[in-house]
Each structure stands twice: as C-alpha cells, then as structure tokens.
Amino acid sequence: GDSVTQMEGPVTLSEEAFLTINCTYTATGYPSLFWYVQYPGEGLQLLLKATKADDKGSNKGFEATYRKETTSFHLEKGSVQVSDSAVYFCAPRFYNQGGKLIFGQGTELSVKP
Amino acid sequence: GAGVSQSPSNKVTEKGKDVELRCDPISGHTALYWYRQSLGQGLEFLIYFQGNSAPDKSGLPSDRFSAERTGGSVSTLTIQRTQQEDSAVYLCASSVGGTANTGELFFGEGSRLTVL
Numbered sequence: 001g002d003s004v005t006q007m008e009g010p011v012t013l014s015e016e017a018f019l020t021i022n023c024t025y026t027a028t029g030y031p032s033l034f035w036y037v038q039y040p041g042e043g044l045q046l047l048l049k050a051t052k053a054d055d056k057g058s059n060k061g062f063e064a065t066y067r068k069e070t071t072s073f074h075l076e077k078g079s080v081q082v083s084d085s086a087v088y089f090c091a092p093r094f095y096n097q098g099g100k101l102i103f104g105q106g107t108e109l110s111v112k113p
Numbered sequence: 114g115a116g117v118s119q120s121p122s123n124k125v126t127e128k129g130k131d132v133e134l135r136c137d138p139i140s141g142h143t144a145l146y147w148y149r150q151s152l153g154q155g156l157e158f159l160i161y162f163q164g165n166s167a168p169d170k171s172g173l174p175s176d177r178f179s180a181e182r183t184g185g186s187v188s189t190l191t192i193q194r195t196q197q198e199d200s201a202v203y204l205c206a207s208s209v210g211g212t213a214n215t216g217e218l219f220f221g222e223g224s225r226l227t228v229l
Contacts, residue, residue: 034217042222043204043220043221043222044156044204044206045220046217046218049216049217089155089156093216093218099210099216100146100169101146101158101218102158103155103156103158104155105155106155
C-alpha cells in the first residue's frame with residue numbers, strides 16, 4: 001500500500017553545515033509531496049511542496065525535488081542556522097486515499113552554534 | 114477565522130471519563146482531517162471529512178473514538194471512556210476540497226489531552 005519512509009533522527013549539526021533528510025515513498029499513483037515543519041512549541045506548518053515529477057519546492061533556503069524515478073523527496077539546505085532547529089515531516093498526499101497526508105515519523109534537527 | 118481553531122488547547126481528565134475536542138476549520142474549506150501525535154511518535158491519521166460526510170474513518174483506533182461534522186464547518190472528536198494510552202496531541206487540519214484542491218493542509222495548534 002501507499003506509505004512513506006523518512007530518515008530517523010535526531011540529527012545534530014553545527015551552524016552552516018549541509019543538511020539532507022531523506023524521504024522515500026511507495027505509491028500506486030503520483031502523490032503530491034510535502035515537507036512540514038514543527039518548531040518548538042508551535043503547530044505544524046507547511047515548509048515546501050511539489051505536485052509533479054521534477055518539480056522543485058523551495059522555501060527559507062530549503063529545497064526538495066520530486067524524483068519520480070527514485071520515488072524520493074529529500075529535503076536539503078546548504079547552510080543550516082540555529083533557528084532551523086525543529087522537527088521535519090515528509091508527507092505525501094495520496095489522492096486515492098481521500099487526499100489525506102501520510103506523515104513520516106519525523107526527523108528532529110538540532111543545530112548548534 | 115483566519116486559521117484553524119481548536120479547543121480546548123489543554124485537557125486533563127481522569128481515566129474512564131468522556132472528552133470532546135472541537136475544531137473550527139478555515140472558512141470555505143470543505144475537507145477536514147483529524148490526526149493524533151503521541152509523544153515521540155509521528156502523526157497518525159484518524160478520520161477525514163468531506164463536507165459532513167466521513168468517507169475515511171480508517172484511522173480511528175477503537176469504537177471509543179467518534180467524530181462528527183455539522184454544517185460543513187465545525188467538527189467534534191469524542192473519546193469515550195478515556196484510557197491512558199489516549200494521551201496525545203490531537204491535531205485538526207482543513208483544506209480546500211474538490212477540484213480546487215491545491216494540496217496544502219492547514220493545521221490548528223492542537224488539543225493536548227492528558228489522561229490520568
């Protein structure tokens with residue numbers, strides 16, 4: 001069935017380091033792909049999205065490319081900041097399941113100065 | 114309102130009591146979702162509404178859990194005879210439904226439930 005697998009955390013990086021959080025999915029169709037972020041003490045908010053193959057979502061220096069051939073949507077940022085410390089969730093939206101998001105288990109990122 | 118509103122933000126109850134959690138979605142959003150976030154775990158889908166109908170209830174963990182939506186707007190999640198394992202943050206989200214669906218779900222701040 002449709003599912004998502006996300007890199008486990010926690011991840012600890014120094015400021016200005018490169019970040020990659022892996023996300024892969026299995027699907028019978030072509031889902032829309034989302035990354036959500038949850039900052040400490042705050043609610044979930046959309047970070048970026050991509051709705052079709054080869055689309056690149058970007059926001060706040062983060063990027064993710066919809067790779068149909070590898071069914072992946074890895075999140076990357078070239079230079080992380082302390083303020084990026086949060087939990088990141090990969091979430092495909094499978095339209096044959098009523099459009100609900102299926103969330104990965106979340107990756108906690110901690111950036112040290 | 115401007116965003117998804119949930120109440121109460123915090124609820125502490127005794128084991129065996131019933132609780133109701135409320136969600137007020139963004140005006141005009143026809144799709145509404147309930148999720149549960151337990152400590153140290155990801156987000157677990159509970160139920161999805163399109164209008165007042167619930168075509169997908171597959172995530173409700175037991176028959177103690179139920180939800181309804183009235184007027185295509187406010188939704189209530191009810192947990193009967195609460196158990197300690199029900200302790201979690203219950204999140205509500207809404208989105209534009211139908212052919213205008215751009216994909217994004219908008220989340221509320223959540224209702225934190227603690228069962229003693």
